[in-house]
Amino acid sequence: MKRISRFRRHKAAAPLLLIFALLGIGGTFSVASATTANEMSAVERSTLIEEGRQIFLKGCSSCHGLNAEGVSVAPSLIGVGAASVDFQVGTGRMPMADMSTQAMRKAPVYNDEEVAALAAYVASLAPGPEIPGMELLNFERDGSTAEGGELFRNNCAMCHNFAGQGGALTQGKYAPTVMGVLPKHIYEAMVTGPQAMPVFNDKTITPEEKLSIIKWIKSAEAEPNLGGASLGRVGPVTEGLLAWTLGLGLLIGVAVWLATKAK
Amino acid sequence: MTVEAKLGQVANYVDERTGAAAFLKKSLKKVFPDHWSFLLGEVALYSFVILLLSGTFLTFWFDPSMREVVYEGAYQPLEGVKMSAAYASALHISFEVRGGLLMRQIHHWAALIFMAAIVAHLLRVFFTGAFRKPREGNWIIGVGLLTLGIVEGFLGYSLPDDLLSGTGIRIAEAIIQAIPVVGSYLSYFAFGGVFPGELFIPRIYIVHVLLLPGAFLALITVHLMLVWYQKHTQYPGPGRTEKNVVGYQLMPMYMAKAGGFFFIVFGVTAFLAAVASINPIWLYGPYTPAQISAGSQPDWYMGWLDGLVRMAPPIETYFFGYTVSWNILIPGLIIPGILFTGMALYPFIESWITGDKREHHLLDRPRNAPNRTALGAMSLTFMMVTLINGGNDLIATHFDLSINQIMWGTRFGVLILPPLAFIITKRLCLSLQRADRELVLHGRETGRLLRMPSGEFVEVHEPISPEKAFILTSHEQMPALDLPAVDARGVKRAGALKNKLRARLSKANAEAVPKVSVEDLKEIENH
Numbered sequence: 001m002k003r004i005s006r007f008r009r010h011k012a013a014a015p016l017l018l019i020f021a022l023l024g025i026g027g028t029f030s031v032a033s034a035t036t037a038n039e040m041s042a043v044e045r046s047t048l049i050e051e052g053r054q055i056f057l058k059g060c061s062s063c064h065g066l067n068a069e070g071v072s073v074a075p076s077l078i079g080v081g082a083a084s085v086d087f088q089v090g091t092g093r094m095p096m097a098d099m100s101t102q103a104m105r106k107a108p109v110y111n112d113e114e115v116a117a118l119a120a121y122v123a124s125l126a127p128g129p130e131i132p133g134m135e136l137l138n139f140e141r142d143g144s145t146a147e148g149g150e151l152f153r154n155n156c157a158m159c160h161n162f163a164g165q166g167g168a169l170t171q172g173k174y175a176p177t178v179m180g181v182l183p184k185h186i187y188e189a190m191v192t193g194p195q196a197m198p199v200f201n202d203k204t205i206t207p208e209e210k211l212s213i214i215k216w217i218k219s220a221e222a223e224p225n226l227g228g229a230s231l232g233r234v235g236p237v238t239e240g241l242l243a244w245t246l247g248l249g250l251l252i253g254v255a256v257w258l259a260t261k262a263k
Numbered sequence: 264m265t266v267e268a269k270l271g272q273v274a275n276y277v278d279e280r281t282g283a284a285a286f287l288k289k290s291l292k293k294v295f296p297d298h299w300s301f302l303l304g305e306v307a308l309y310s311f312v313i314l315l316l317s318g319t320f321l322t323f324w325f326d327p328s329m330r331e332v333v334y335e336g337a338y339q340p341l342e343g344v345k346m347s348a349a350y351a352s353a354l355h356i357s358f359e360v361r362g363g364l365l366m367r368q369i370h371h372w373a374a375l376i377f378m379a380a381i382v383a384h385l386l387r388v389f390f391t392g393a394f395r396k397p398r399e400g401n402w403i404i405g406v407g408l409l410t411l412g413i414v415e416g417f418l419g420y421s422l423p424d425d426l427l428s429g430t431g432i433r434i435a436e437a438i439i440q441a442i443p444v445v446g447s448y449l450s451y452f453a454f455g456g457v458f459p460g461e462l463f464i465p466r467i468y469i470v471h472v473l474l475l476p477g478a479f480l481a482l483i484t485v486h487l488m489l490v491w492y493q494k495h496t497q498y499p500g501p502g503r504t505e506k507n508v509v510g511y512q513l514m515p516m517y518m519a520k521a522g523g524f525f526f527i528v529f530g531v532t533a534f535l536a537a538v539a540s541i542n543p544i545w546l547y548g549p550y551t552p553a554q555i556s557a558g559s560q561p562d563w564y565m566g567w568l569d570g571l572v573r574m575a576p577p578i579e580t581y582f583f584g585y586t587v588s589w590n591i592l593i594p595g596l597i598i599p600g601i602l603f604t605g606m607a608l609y610p611f612i613e614s615w616i617t618g619d620k621r622e623h624h625l626l627d628r629p630r631n632a633p634n635r636t637a638l639g640a641m642s643l644t645f646m647m648v649t650l651i652n653g654g655n656d657l658i659a660t661h662f663d664l665s666i667n668q669i670m671w672g673t674r675f676g677v678l679i680l681p682p683l684a685f686i687i688t689k690r691l692c693l694s695l696q697r698a699d700r701e702l703v704l705h706g707r708e709t710g711r712l713l714r715m716p717s718g719e720f721v722e723v724h725e726p727i728s729p730e731k732a733f734i735l736t737s738h739e740q741m742p743a744l745d746l747p748a749v750d751a752r753g754v755k756r757a758g759a760l761k762n763k764l765r766a767r768l769s770k771a772n773a774e775a776v777p778k779v780s781v782e783d784l785k786e787i788e789n790h
Contacts, residue, residue, distance in 0.1 A: 167557025240563025
């Protein structure tokens with residue numbers, strides 16, 4: 001203490017104290033205000049919905065219709081809920097780049113606020129699945145990896161592959177990889193059933209089980225490749241390719257060398 | 264006493280009791296021809312030795328039982344999951360046994376290389392005509408080894424009882440059940456009741472580690488003894504005849520090369536096992552019949568079979584209340600049956616077509632047997648098309664294609680491409696023969712241009728070496744069989760239809776660009 005107090009008259013002491021004080025106040029305020037941020041007033045809510053409607057009219061209505069009622073090329077969005085919008089727009093699937101097969105994951109076009117506004121607008125049209133809050137997504141605490149693995153193999157692996165690497169569906173459609181997807185988006189995909197995916201409602205897979213699935217996916221994602229290069233975790237096809245090219249290739253190279261006559 | 268004298272005493276002691284000296288003296292001088300393609304069979308042999316060694320290691324810990332256990336091992340994501348003791352012990356080998364995962368990966372990589380080497384060896388033997396008399400029997404043994412290898416590999420793939428291996432067994436069950444009349448009974452016998460039951464892992468285990476390796480050892484021994492007894496074939500060249508073998512003596516040259524090559528094969532296998540994951544069973548999870556993973560594929564040597572089943576149109580017929588599943592029966596049993604029978608009988612078919620019943624110890628250059636080479640290319644094309652369809656889902660996702668397009672593409676491809684490959688290969692072979700003829704007659708194009716006094720430019724051709732000229736002209740060109748439909752008195756001969764077919768095949772087989780004769784060379788020297 002004495003060592004610090006020696007600097008109390010230092011010329012940098014006052015500005016430093018000021019910075020600490022500001023940080024303290026700002027920090028306290030942000031913590032305090034964070035608890036109240038979810039409680040949105042009716043006015044704020046209607047502003048957000050109006051904002052969302054404006055974005056919708058510009059970016060989405062040409063396919064989904066001016067009132068999100070849907071036209072021949074795109075479905076109605078009435079009743080799909082905020083979760084659906086958050087998933088489709090938040091993962092960059094919507095707006096679609098190409099309508100030939102299915103919406104693909106890409107860099108999102110809208111930022112988080114715009115997605116929230118769009119979601120609020122679509123949710124205001126009719127009730128539907130809501131975006132799961134952070135308190136619902138505590139998979140680290142509430143999930144079980146082993147149970148999640150069982151559930152994943154029972155319900156998801158037939159399309160998304162045993163290690164969640166994705167797989168082919170008919171006519172060029174596909175089940176995408178689930179690696180590197182936000183827990184929120186995985187949850188929303190199960191609740192809303194985007195593209196060719198079925199809906200896994202809370203009766204089929206309970207919210208706790210959904211968290212277990214997310215926990216298993218995250219564990220598979222973080223798992224190091226225990227046996228060496230993973231070869232894509234797609235099964236024996238890449239293994240066979242490597243056995244022929246690198247394995248037999250090297251051996252034939254050696255055989256040629258062995259049979260070369262000494263010069 | 265010197266060391267040499269002591270060794271001599273020991274050798275003498277053994278020789279007096281076994282008479283081995285005379286045998287060894289003769290055997291160690293045995294000559295083997297040297298060519299890289301003759302080492303493909305050796306790769307298969309050495310892989311088999313690696314498989315025996317690594318497989319024995321795995322048996323120390325593997326528990327071939329379908330008893331249900333709760334996993335309590337080191338791999339956290341499966342903690343508390345119910346599984347068979349077989350799968351739990353395979354996980355135990357992977358995570359808790361020192362060097363276990365490496366050994367498992369060595370075993371599996373060695374199996375893939377074993378099968379690849381067998382196929383490469385088979386292609387060498389086929390394309391060079393090494394199966395001809397007197398080696399037809401050894402060819403059949405080779406086909407038997409290939410078939411056993413496929414079965415043995417599949418059983419090994421099925422043993423860990425993970426989700427992928429159980430899926431394979433399920434498909435095998437479907438193929439067994441597709442056999443008309445007896446299928447369902449056979450399936451009941453194999454599984455001891457309804458699939459999956461609790462018997463198939465112990466059963467396929469004993470077949471995998473005892474029965475088939477025993478059969479392998481016996482067949483490989485006969486295979487090699489026949490090579491020893493009938494002597495190895497050799498490529499044509501100056502000084503090489505049907506009556507001699509030109510190469511290195513077994514001791515020391517060949518033994519040093521072969522012995523060293525064993526360690527290289529082991530090294531390459533261990534290298535693959537150390538750097539590349541194979542069959543990560545812990546990711547698949549335990550097998551239960553209710554689950555399946557996208558992209559479930561067999562190991563590569565069964566990929567063509569899977570591809571055939573995947574492209575089969577859904578045809579079923581009903582006879583008196585019984586279902587006949589042609590969609591499984593044709594691709595799963597009938598086509599492989601025809602292919603493997605045809606392959607085994609090919610030496611006899613060829614000698615029937617050519618009428619050639621003589622012994623052959625000199626190999627053909629593939630271009631000098633255009634029909635055979637084209638037939639080989641045709642079979643390879645068939646296999647490649649079906650193999651591609653075996654991985655159609657991965658091709659679809661990785662190359663942004665539709666799985667339906669690939670399926671339809673290969674459905675047509677499997678009918679159209681093989682005959683096309685036959686025609687193209689045959690034309691290529693004849694063109695290469697023509698090129699050989701050119702080379703012998705006019706020599707090598709040197710790329711040097713000369714301007715003649717008259718102003719004319721000519722390219723200087725350099726005559727090829729006598730050795731090369733010998734290789735390009737030493738093969739024989741057999742005329743087609745003369746099989747008239749009627750005899751000298753104008754009476755239709757017995758078996759006329761068979762003879763007509765044989766004559767046509769023989770004519771097609773004998774199609775060739777005439778090789779350079781002595782007269783041709785003399786004529787060219789004169790101008």
